[in-house]
Every structure is written in C-alpha cells, then in structure tokens.
Amino acid sequence: MEGVPLEHILILSALLFSLGILAVITKRHAVVVLMGIELIFNAANLNLVAFSRFDPLLLQGQLFSLFVMLVAAAEAAVALAIVLRVYQLFKTANLNQINHLSK
C-alpha cells in the first residue's frame, strides 16, 4: 500500500463524489437520490481515512469517518421512513410528482 500515492486515492474519491452528484441530479426516484447521497458520504469518508494514514498515533481521520457513518445511518433510517410515508400518501416516489404538502 505504500506504493499507492495519495493523489490516486483522492482522485478515486473525487470520482465517487461525482457519480453521487450525477445520481442526485439525474434520478427522479427518491430512493435512488438517497443512494447517490450515500455514495457522496463514502467519498468523503475515503478522503478522511486516506489522510488518517499520516496520523497513526491519533487516528483523528478514522474517528471522524466513524461519526460520519453514524450520521449517515441515522439519515438513511429517517429519510426512508419519510419516503415510505410519502409513498403511502401520493402513491408515487417520483420527486417531480410530489409537489404539494397534503393530499
């Protein structure tokens, strides 16, 4: 692993981030938008862990990435509950058709 330069990890992270952004922009199903957001979280975590390699005694990057994962899990649980509720109300999960507050 010493052979892999830091830039390559950062570029992989940038690629994953862009794919997440693309999913958020182009997809119209609420669950796929959430999947794009998870991809963005993963890209950020990859950056944190990559830099944490240079901080072996404190490991602040790894600890921070653990907290990011935790917030992502909480976000996914609440967001999917909201999506299910919206689906029960509107009978669709297409974000373009959900444009009023109540039935």
Add this chain to the structure above:
Amino acid sequence: MLFYLFALLAVLSGTYMVLTRNLLYAGFSLLVTLLSVAGIYVLLFADFVAVTQLMVYVGGVLVLILFGIMLSSRVHDQSVMSESVNKVWGTVITFLILVGLCYTILHANLHMLPWLETADMDVLGLEKSTVHIIGIKLMTDFIVPFEVASLLLLIALMGAAYIATDKQKV
C-alpha cells in the same frame, strides 16, 4: 495493485448504478461499491473502519434501501424502473465538478505539507490493529461526541418508527 482492482470495481459499479434504470440493479451495484470501498479501507490500515463499513452500510443502510425500493415501487406494472432527467446538464455539471476536483488535487502540492512529510508511517505496520487506539480515543478525547451520537441514534430510531407508522390503521 490490489488498490487499483478495488478502485476499478468501485468506479465501474458506481457508474452502473447511475446508468441503469432498474432500481434493484442500482441497489446491488451500490452493494459492490460499498464492498470495494471497505476493501480499500483495509488497504489503508483502517481495519475497524472497514468492519464498521461492512456492518453499518452493507448490513444496515443497504438493506434499508432495498426495503425502500421494494415498498415504494409497484413491481407488477414496471414501476421498479426509474427514468433519468436533466441528462445533459447533469453530465456537464458533474464533469465540471470532476475536472475542478482533479485539477485541485493534482496542483495541491500535497507532499509539501509538513505533517505529511514528517509522518511516521511505520508505526501502523507495527501496531497491527487500530481497534486499541480507537477504543481509548472514543472513551477519552471523543467521549462527548460519542454520547451525543448515541442520543442522535435513539432520536433517529424513535423518529423513523413514528413517521413510518400508519396512523389511520392504529
């Protein structure tokens, strides 16, 4: 070398997740992406983070997402598909973001940073496992975020259960 294999796998399955119209295929390709990112964590000497990634993302979030897909699409009349919109503008914006990020990364002169240059990276090879350090850190320096995190998880659990309840039937 293993890093490039995992990186290729992550990028390919991420691209497939964006391109496919079938929601279930998108979910399973996200699974492959998350697994390869966990492999990269192992290669970056972050074993505890890799195991947490497997347990939280692959074991928790992905199962939730698959449940969400199953429960919010009518399978019988092909609603498990989803169309893409804004294809041209989305691609342009994403490409601009990617080019900007890569330009910044390649011109950042990361090796001039003093704390990267003087880093003692041999310690990690000797230590074998980060679990000991992370456990001590979580119980000393990071005790307040740790407790706040437990509170946040409790609130999220209660909120999700409350929101998803069908109030008309109860």
